[in-house]
Amino acid sequence: MTTAPAGVTHRLTGLVHALRAHGLSIGTGESVDAGHALEAVGFTDRERMREALAATLLHKEGQRPLFDRVFDLYFPLTSTDPDADASVPSAASAGEFDTAALRERLAAALAADDGSALTRLAGEAVGGLGGYGSAPDSDGWSSYQTLARLRPETLLARVRAMLRDAAVGGPEFTDRLTDDEIRRRIEAFRERVRTEARRRVAERQGRDRVARRAVAGTPDSVDFLLAGRAQLDELRTTVRPLARKLATRLAARRRRAARGRIDLRRTLRGSLSTGGVPMRPVLRRRRPARPELVLLCDVSGSVAAFANFTMLLVQALHDQFSRVRVFAFVNRVDEVTDLIARGAADPAGLGARILDEAVLTGWHGRSDYGTALGEFDERDADAVGPRTVVFVLGDARTNMSDPNLAALKRIVGRARRVHWLNPEQPALWSTGDSAALAYAELVDMRPCRNARQLSDLIGRLLPV
Numbered sequence: 001m002t003t004a005p006a007g008v009t010h011r012l013t014g015l016v017h018a019l020r021a022h023g024l025s026i027g028t029g030e031s032v033d034a035g036h037a038l039e040a041v042g043f044t045d046r047e048r049m050r051e052a053l054a055a056t057l058l059h060k061e062g063q064r065p066l067f068d069r070v071f072d073l074y075f076p077l078t079s080t081d082p083d084a085d086a087s088v089p090s091a092a093s094a095g096e097f098d099t100a101a102l103r104e105r106l107a108a109a110l111a112a113d114d115g116s117a118l119t120r121l122a123g124e125a126v127g128g129l130g131g132y133g134s135a136p137d138s139d140g141w142s143s144y145q146t147l148a149r150l151r152p153e154t155l156l157a158r159v160r161a162m163l164r165d166a167a168v169g170g171p172e173f174t175d176r177l178t179d180d181e182i183r184r185r186i187e188a189f190r191e192r193v194r195t196e197a198r199r200r201v202a203e204r205q206g207r208d209r210v211a212r213r214a215v216a217g218t219p220d221s222v223d224f225l226l227a228g229r230a231q232l233d234e235l236r237t238t239v240r241p242l243a244r245k246l247a248t249r250l251a252a253r254r255r256r257a258a259r260g261r262i263d264l265r266r267t268l269r270g271s272l273s274t275g276g277v278p279m280r281p282v283l284r285r286r287r288p289a290r291p292e293l294v295l296l297c298d299v300s301g302s303v304a305a306f307a308n309f310t311m312l313l314v315q316a317l318h319d320q321f322s323r324v325r326v327f328a329f330v331n332r333v334d335e336v337t338d339l340i341a342r343g344a345a346d347p348a349g350l351g352a353r354i355l356d357e358a359v360l361t362g363w364h365g366r367s368d369y370g371t372a373l374g375e376f377d378e379r380d381a382d383a384v385g386p387r388t389v390v391f392v393l394g395d396a397r398t399n400m401s402d403p404n405l406a407a408l409k410r411i412v413g414r415a416r417r418v419h420w421l422n423p424e425q426p427a428l429w430s431t432g433d434s435a436a437l438a439y440a441e442l443v444d445m446r447p448c449r450n451a452r453q454l455s456d457l458i459g460r461l462l463p464v
Contacts, residue, residue, distance in 0.1 A: 015074040018211035069215045072195045097128035111162035122192035143197035220451040224306035224423045236347045243316035290322040298394030300330045300367040306423040308351045315340045331368035333376045334358040370404030377407040384414045392420040396436040403435040421448035
C-alpha cells in the first residue's frame, strides 16, 4: 500500500468542502471513496489522482471544469515540479522582464504542443508580468495583467508559420483546421496562466478562501447580472436538462396531489365500526388541474439575460401548463409568446429577436415598470384569471418614475398567485430607484440570482 504524503488528507477534505461550497452534492461516503481511490492509484502521478477523484466525487459532466480548477489549487503541479519554480521576481515590471524572449519560447512550445513547457512558461509569465503591489502583505498576482502584457492570442500567425515549416508541404485547405487547433492551444495556455495566478494567490491568502471566491462555479450558479457572453452561452445549454428535471419534479407533485388528503370527518365516522380505531383512512380525492402561466418580463439592460433564460426555460416546460403566455416590456408591453416558440431553435438570438420584432419602447428607452404594468392591466386583462399564476421578472428599478402600485394590485386581485423574481440581492432593494420593497407589500417578491435558484423557485411556487 502506498504511503500518503503528509497533508494529503487535509487537502482532500479542503477540496471536498470547496466543491460543496459551489453547490456540488458530495456525501460522506463519496469522500471516503475518494480517499480509497487515491490509495489505489498512488500519489506519484498527479493526473491519475485527478481522474480518480473526479470519478468518485462528480455526478455530471458539466461539473468537470469547476473540479479541475479547484483540484489545481489543492494539488498544484508546481508544489512538486522542480522546474516550475515560483521564485521569479514578483516585482518585475514589463520593462525589466524580457517579454519578447518569453513570447518566442511560448510560440515554439505552442507549435510543439509541449504541455510541460507551457506550464513552466505560464509560471514565468505570471511571476514576471503578473505581480502587483509593493508591500509584502498586499502583493498579488493577476492573470488578466499577465495576459494583457503577454498577448498570446497575437502569436497565431507565428505558430502557423512554424507548423508550415515543420510540415512536408501539407495541403492549404487544412489551414483553417490548423488555426482552430492553434487557438485551442492558446486558450489552454491562458487557462494555465489563470491556474498559476490562483495558485500563487492561494499560497498567500489561503487555498480555502481562493477556492470559494476566485473560482468560477458551475453554469447554474453563475449570477445572471454578472454573467459574460461565454457564461450565458454555456448556461443556455443547461435549459433542456433543467427543464426535464423540473418536469419530473412537477409530475411527481401532481401524482402525490392526485392521491388526495385525509378526510378527517369521514375517516372518524368510518372508524366507529372498529371501535374508534381509524383502520381505513378515507381520502378526499381531487383531480389536479395544470395551471395557466403568464410571464411578465423586463428585457432591458442587464436584467435581459435573466428574463431571456427564464423564457427559454418556460418554453421548454410548456407541456406542464394548460396555457402559457409571455409578455415582454421595457416601458411598453407586447406579447412575445409566438417569438418564444419560434426561438427554440435559436436561443442565443432570442433577446435580439424580441427587441427587433416587439414594440417595447415609447418615447424613451429606459425601463418604466409603472407604465408597463398599467398598459398590461388595461390591454391584456384577459390573460389573467382565477387559474393563472403570474411571474414578474425584473429588478423593479423604475428610473424614478411612478411604480403604479394600483395596477399591480388589480393584477393580483384577478390572478391565482403573483410571484416577483428579482435578480438583485435583497440588500439592494431599498437603494437608488428600486421600488422592490413597495411592490413586495403587494406580491411575493423573491431573490433569484442564478439558474439553480430559478429552478428551485419554479418547482416550489407553482401550484399542483
